[in-house]
Amino acid sequence: MGSAPVSRAEQRRRTQDRILAAARRLFAEHGYDRTTIRAIATEAKTDPGLIMRYFESKEKLFARVAVVDRHEPLGGTPEQVAELLLAALSAKITAEPVDALAALRSMFAHPEAAKEVREAMLAEQRQAAEVIPEEDADLRTGLIGALTLGTVIARYLLGLDGLRDAPPDRIIALLRPSFHSIVHGDPEPDPRERSQGDR
Known part of the structure:
Protein backbone atom coordinates (compact mmCIF):
# COMPACT_ATOMS: atom_id res chain seq x y z
CA MET A 1 0.00 0.00 0.00
CA GLY A 2 1.49 3.37 -1.08
CA SER A 3 1.99 6.35 1.17
CA ALA A 4 -0.61 9.12 1.24
CA PRO A 5 -0.10 11.89 -1.34
CA VAL A 6 1.65 15.00 -0.01
CA SER A 7 -0.51 18.13 -0.06
CA ARG A 8 0.58 21.21 -1.97
CA ALA A 9 0.96 23.15 1.29
CA GLU A 10 3.25 20.45 2.69
CA GLN A 11 5.31 20.41 -0.51
CA ARG A 12 5.71 24.18 -0.25
CA ARG A 13 6.75 23.94 3.41
CA ARG A 14 9.36 21.28 2.62
CA THR A 15 10.75 23.32 -0.26
CA GLN A 16 10.98 26.43 1.94
CA ASP A 17 12.75 24.41 4.65
CA ARG A 18 15.30 23.15 2.11
CA ILE A 19 15.87 26.69 0.82
CA LEU A 20 16.37 28.05 4.35
CA ALA A 21 18.76 25.24 5.27
CA ALA A 22 20.78 25.80 2.09
CA ALA A 23 20.82 29.56 2.62
CA ARG A 24 22.05 29.13 6.21
CA ARG A 25 24.94 26.93 5.08
CA LEU A 26 26.00 29.14 2.18
CA PHE A 27 25.66 32.49 3.97
CA ALA A 28 27.67 31.06 6.89
CA GLU A 29 30.38 29.63 4.62
CA HIS A 30 30.67 32.37 1.98
CA GLY A 31 29.10 35.50 3.47
CA TYR A 32 26.33 37.63 2.02
CA ASP A 33 28.18 39.03 -0.98
CA ARG A 34 29.44 35.75 -2.44
CA THR A 35 26.22 33.79 -1.94
CA THR A 36 23.88 33.92 -4.93
CA ILE A 37 20.25 32.93 -5.33
CA ARG A 38 21.34 30.48 -8.05
CA ALA A 39 23.83 28.81 -5.68
CA ILE A 40 21.16 28.50 -2.98
CA ALA A 41 18.74 27.00 -5.51
CA THR A 42 21.34 24.44 -6.61
CA GLU A 43 22.09 23.50 -3.00
CA ALA A 44 18.36 23.22 -2.20
CA LYS A 45 17.64 21.30 -5.44
CA THR A 46 14.98 23.76 -6.52
CA ASP A 47 14.43 26.56 -9.01
CA PRO A 48 15.76 30.12 -8.44
CA GLY A 49 12.34 31.45 -9.44
CA LEU A 50 10.73 29.59 -6.55
CA ILE A 51 13.12 31.22 -4.09
CA MET A 52 12.14 34.65 -5.38
CA ARG A 53 8.45 33.73 -5.22
CA TYR A 54 8.68 32.53 -1.62
CA PHE A 55 11.14 35.09 -0.22
CA GLU A 56 10.96 38.01 -2.73
CA SER A 57 14.67 38.93 -2.63
CA LYS A 58 18.11 37.84 -1.47
CA GLU A 59 17.95 40.51 1.26
CA LYS A 60 14.66 39.17 2.65
CA LEU A 61 15.94 35.58 2.55
CA PHE A 62 19.08 36.69 4.38
CA ALA A 63 16.94 38.37 7.05
CA ARG A 64 14.93 35.16 7.56
CA VAL A 65 18.18 33.27 8.10
CA ALA A 66 19.83 35.93 10.26
CA VAL A 67 16.99 36.37 12.73
CA VAL A 68 16.69 33.17 14.75
CA ASP A 69 13.05 32.07 14.90
CA ARG A 70 11.62 31.85 18.40
CA HIS A 71 10.66 28.26 19.15
CA GLU A 72 7.94 29.22 21.62
CA PRO A 73 5.45 32.06 21.13
CA LEU A 74 5.72 34.78 23.73
CA GLY A 75 2.88 35.00 26.20
CA GLY A 76 1.83 34.55 29.78
CA THR A 77 2.69 36.46 32.92
Whole structure:
Protein backbone atom coordinates (compact mmCIF):
# COMPACT_ATOMS: atom_id res chain seq x y z
CA MET A 1 0.00 0.00 0.00
CA GLY A 2 1.49 3.37 -1.08
CA SER A 3 1.99 6.35 1.17
CA ALA A 4 -0.61 9.12 1.24
CA PRO A 5 -0.10 11.89 -1.34
CA VAL A 6 1.65 15.00 -0.01
CA SER A 7 -0.51 18.13 -0.06
CA ARG A 8 0.58 21.21 -1.97
CA ALA A 9 0.96 23.15 1.29
CA GLU A 10 3.25 20.45 2.69
CA GLN A 11 5.31 20.41 -0.51
CA ARG A 12 5.71 24.18 -0.25
CA ARG A 13 6.75 23.94 3.41
CA ARG A 14 9.36 21.28 2.62
CA THR A 15 10.75 23.32 -0.26
CA GLN A 16 10.98 26.43 1.94
CA ASP A 17 12.75 24.41 4.65
CA ARG A 18 15.30 23.15 2.11
CA ILE A 19 15.87 26.69 0.82
CA LEU A 20 16.37 28.05 4.35
CA ALA A 21 18.76 25.24 5.27
CA ALA A 22 20.78 25.80 2.09
CA ALA A 23 20.82 29.56 2.62
CA ARG A 24 22.05 29.13 6.21
CA ARG A 25 24.94 26.93 5.08
CA LEU A 26 26.00 29.14 2.18
CA PHE A 27 25.66 32.49 3.97
CA ALA A 28 27.67 31.06 6.89
CA GLU A 29 30.38 29.63 4.62
CA HIS A 30 30.67 32.37 1.98
CA GLY A 31 29.10 35.50 3.47
CA TYR A 32 26.33 37.63 2.02
CA ASP A 33 28.18 39.03 -0.98
CA ARG A 34 29.44 35.75 -2.44
CA THR A 35 26.22 33.79 -1.94
CA THR A 36 23.88 33.92 -4.93
CA ILE A 37 20.25 32.93 -5.33
CA ARG A 38 21.34 30.48 -8.05
CA ALA A 39 23.83 28.81 -5.68
CA ILE A 40 21.16 28.50 -2.98
CA ALA A 41 18.74 27.00 -5.51
CA THR A 42 21.34 24.44 -6.61
CA GLU A 43 22.09 23.50 -3.00
CA ALA A 44 18.36 23.22 -2.20
CA LYS A 45 17.64 21.30 -5.44
CA THR A 46 14.98 23.76 -6.52
CA ASP A 47 14.43 26.56 -9.01
CA PRO A 48 15.76 30.12 -8.44
CA GLY A 49 12.34 31.45 -9.44
CA LEU A 50 10.73 29.59 -6.55
CA ILE A 51 13.12 31.22 -4.09
CA MET A 52 12.14 34.65 -5.38
CA ARG A 53 8.45 33.73 -5.22
CA TYR A 54 8.68 32.53 -1.62
CA PHE A 55 11.14 35.09 -0.22
CA GLU A 56 10.96 38.01 -2.73
CA SER A 57 14.67 38.93 -2.63
CA LYS A 58 18.11 37.84 -1.47
CA GLU A 59 17.95 40.51 1.26
CA LYS A 60 14.66 39.17 2.65
CA LEU A 61 15.94 35.58 2.55
CA PHE A 62 19.08 36.69 4.38
CA ALA A 63 16.94 38.37 7.05
CA ARG A 64 14.93 35.16 7.56
CA VAL A 65 18.18 33.27 8.10
CA ALA A 66 19.83 35.93 10.26
CA VAL A 67 16.99 36.37 12.73
CA VAL A 68 16.69 33.17 14.75
CA ASP A 69 13.05 32.07 14.90
CA ARG A 70 11.62 31.85 18.40
CA HIS A 71 10.66 28.26 19.15
CA GLU A 72 7.94 29.22 21.62
CA PRO A 73 5.45 32.06 21.13
CA LEU A 74 5.72 34.78 23.73
CA GLY A 75 2.88 35.00 26.20
CA GLY A 76 1.83 34.55 29.78
CA THR A 77 2.69 36.46 32.92
CA PRO A 78 5.62 38.92 33.02
CA GLU A 79 7.61 36.23 34.87
CA GLN A 80 6.92 33.70 32.09
CA VAL A 81 7.79 36.24 29.37
CA ALA A 82 11.10 37.07 31.07
CA GLU A 83 11.95 33.38 31.37
CA LEU A 84 11.11 32.73 27.69
CA LEU A 85 13.42 35.59 26.68
CA LEU A 86 16.16 34.23 28.95
CA ALA A 87 15.69 30.75 27.45
CA ALA A 88 16.12 32.20 23.95
CA LEU A 89 19.35 33.90 25.03
CA SER A 90 20.54 30.71 26.75
CA ALA A 91 20.10 28.77 23.49
CA LYS A 92 22.22 31.34 21.64
CA ILE A 93 25.12 31.22 24.11
CA THR A 94 25.04 27.47 24.78
CA ALA A 95 25.77 26.52 21.16
CA GLU A 96 27.61 29.04 19.03
CA PRO A 97 25.00 30.51 16.61
CA VAL A 98 27.15 30.17 13.48
CA ASP A 99 24.41 31.34 11.09
CA ALA A 100 23.52 34.40 13.13
CA LEU A 101 27.17 35.37 13.60
CA ALA A 102 27.85 35.05 9.87
CA ALA A 103 24.82 37.22 9.29
CA LEU A 104 26.04 39.84 11.77
CA ARG A 105 29.43 40.01 10.06
CA SER A 106 27.75 40.48 6.69
CA MET A 107 25.45 43.18 8.05
CA PHE A 108 28.38 45.46 8.83
CA ALA A 109 29.52 45.33 5.20
CA HIS A 110 26.15 45.32 3.42
CA PRO A 111 23.65 48.03 4.40
CA GLU A 112 20.93 46.54 2.17
CA ALA A 113 21.10 43.27 4.11
CA ALA A 114 21.25 45.12 7.43
CA LYS A 115 18.01 46.95 6.58
CA GLU A 116 16.09 43.70 6.09
CA VAL A 117 17.55 42.15 9.26
CA ARG A 118 16.60 45.26 11.21
CA GLU A 119 13.01 45.00 9.92
CA ALA A 120 12.83 41.34 10.94
CA MET A 121 14.22 42.14 14.40
CA LEU A 122 11.73 44.98 14.80
CA ALA A 123 8.90 42.57 13.97
CA GLU A 124 10.11 40.30 16.79
CA GLN A 125 10.38 43.29 19.10
CA ARG A 126 6.80 44.36 18.29
CA GLN A 127 5.58 40.83 19.04
CA ALA A 128 7.28 40.98 22.44
CA ALA A 129 5.91 44.48 23.10
CA GLU A 130 2.34 43.23 22.57
CA VAL A 131 2.60 40.99 25.64
CA ILE A 132 4.08 43.75 27.82
CA PRO A 133 1.09 46.12 28.15
CA GLU A 134 2.83 49.31 29.24
CA GLU A 135 3.36 52.64 27.56
CA ASP A 136 7.13 52.11 27.26
CA ALA A 137 6.95 48.48 26.12
CA ASP A 138 8.90 49.33 22.94
CA LEU A 139 11.74 50.76 25.00
CA ARG A 140 11.86 47.76 27.31
CA THR A 141 11.75 45.15 24.55
CA GLY A 142 14.44 47.15 22.74
CA LEU A 143 16.63 46.98 25.84
CA ILE A 144 16.07 43.21 26.09
CA GLY A 145 17.09 42.91 22.43
CA ALA A 146 20.19 45.03 23.04
CA LEU A 147 21.20 42.89 26.04
CA THR A 148 20.69 39.71 24.01
CA LEU A 149 22.55 40.93 20.94
CA GLY A 150 25.32 42.52 23.01
CA THR A 151 25.88 39.33 24.99
CA VAL A 152 26.14 37.20 21.84
CA ILE A 153 28.50 39.67 20.10
CA ALA A 154 30.69 40.12 23.20
CA ARG A 155 30.94 36.36 23.78
CA TYR A 156 31.59 35.18 20.22
CA LEU A 157 32.74 38.07 18.04
CA LEU A 158 34.72 40.12 20.57
CA GLY A 159 35.67 37.26 22.90
CA LEU A 160 35.61 39.47 25.99
CA ASP A 161 37.47 38.08 28.99
CA GLY A 162 35.24 36.27 31.44
CA LEU A 163 32.21 36.30 29.16
CA ARG A 164 33.92 34.26 26.45
CA ASP A 165 34.43 31.17 28.64
CA ALA A 166 31.70 31.61 31.26
CA PRO A 167 29.19 28.76 31.69
CA PRO A 168 25.86 29.72 30.07
CA ASP A 169 23.99 29.02 33.31
CA ARG A 170 26.13 31.59 35.14
CA ILE A 171 25.53 34.24 32.48
CA ILE A 172 21.77 33.66 32.57
CA ALA A 173 21.73 33.71 36.39
CA LEU A 174 23.46 37.11 36.43
CA LEU A 175 21.17 38.55 33.75
CA ARG A 176 17.94 37.13 35.22
CA PRO A 177 17.25 40.04 37.66
CA SER A 178 17.80 42.58 34.86
CA PHE A 179 15.48 40.78 32.42
CA HIS A 180 12.74 40.46 35.03
CA SER A 181 13.11 44.10 36.10
CA ILE A 182 12.92 45.34 32.49
CA VAL A 183 9.93 43.13 31.59
CA HIS A 184 8.08 44.20 34.76
CA GLY A 185 8.99 47.87 34.23
CA ASP A 186 10.34 48.22 37.78
CA PRO A 187 13.41 50.45 37.47
CA GLU A 188 15.85 50.72 40.34
CA PRO A 189 15.66 54.21 41.90
CA ASP A 190 18.60 56.50 41.28
CA PRO A 191 20.78 56.17 44.44
CA ARG A 192 21.62 59.88 44.24
CA GLU A 193 17.96 60.78 44.61
CA ARG A 194 17.63 58.37 47.53
CA SER A 195 20.60 59.86 49.33
CA GLN A 196 19.25 63.38 48.83
CA GLY A 197 15.93 62.31 50.33
CA ASP A 198 17.71 61.04 53.42
CA ARG A 199 19.19 64.46 54.18
